[in-house]
Amino acid sequence: MTQPLLILYSHGRTPPLHPPPDLKYDLRDVSSPPKALRDASDGRSKRLREHLLSDEKFMQKLGEVERNILDDMERKIKDWDADKDAQGGEEEEEHAGTTRETRRKVGLEDGDKDERDLHGADDEGEVDDEDEEPPQYETHEQPPKPTLRVGCFCALGHHRSVAFVEELARRKWPKEWGVEVVHRDLERRKGGGKREGQRRNWRGRDRGGVLCEDEDG
Numbered sequence: 001m002t003q004p005l006l007i008l009y010s011h012g013r014t015p016p017l018h019p020p021p022d023l024k025y026d027l028r029d030v031s032s033p034p035k036a037l038r039d040a041s042d043g044r045s046k047r048l049r050e051h052l053l054s055d056e057k058f059m060q061k062l063g064e065v066e067r068n069i070l071d072d073m074e075r076k077i078k079d080w081d082a083d084k085d086a087q088g089g090e091e092e093e094e095h096a097g098t099t100r101e102t103r104r105k106v107g108l109e110d111g112d113k114d115e116r117d118l119h120g121a122d123d124e125g126e127v128d129d130e131d132e133e134p135p136q137y138e139t140h141e142q143p144p145k146p147t148l149r150v151g152c153f154c155a156l157g158h159h160r161s162v163a164f165v166e167e168l169a170r171r172k173w174p175k176e177w178g179v180e181v182v183h184r185d186l187e188r189r190k191g192g193g194k195r196e197g198q199r200r201n202w203r204g205r206d207r208g209g210v211l212c213e214d215e216d217g
Contacts, residue, residue, distance in 0.1 A: 002077055004177050005147040010165040011184040012157035021151035025065055027160040030058045043162025052163050066171055073148045080146040157185030
């Protein structure tokens with residue numbers, strides 16, 4: 001069964017994500033939360049997210065992006081399956097050709113052996129019967145899983161984009177999907193300090209299950 005991977009990025013306006021994401025969304029048209037909320041927490045805060053969830057424009061964009069992700073991932077899965085089937089057909093054709101060639105060689109060797117049996121052994125009284133190495137079949141690595149990268153950005157990548165990605169990750173995606181969250185600029189200081197991205201893997205269909213966190217330097 002195909003197991004797609006959805007990667008959701010939050011980040012500031014600059015620099016842009018590299019490589020570019022498959023889908024990109026600007027959250028700067030959503031009203032910024034009150035300064036007191038912004039100063040007290042970032043977009044992972046439940047209070048800040050609840051404030052943004054009361055914003056009609058935020059909710060509209062959330063629904064729009066969810067639909068876009070479902071449509072784009074469906075196309076990616078179809079393309080990936082088609083490529084996989086095409087590769088499998090090439091491998092079968094190559095294997096069949098190699099098998100036919102092997103059989104042809106074996107037939108020739110059997111004919112040579114019959115001829116030697118008719119005329120007896122060679123001059124030294126021994127029949128040359130060297131073993132040949134078995135044919136080597138080329139192997140192909142399994143292609144990577146279908147992956148959709150979605151970038152969401154605001155001014156600094158601390159509040160609106162982070163909250164948006166957190167809410168996206170909590171949507172009820174198909175249970176066979178893997179979902180990763182990456183907050184690229186969450187620890188970046190306003191004055192331009194070291195950026196320490198944060199990556200998380202979501203488990204569980206309702207995205208409310210176990211959460212694994214890794215630090216990206």
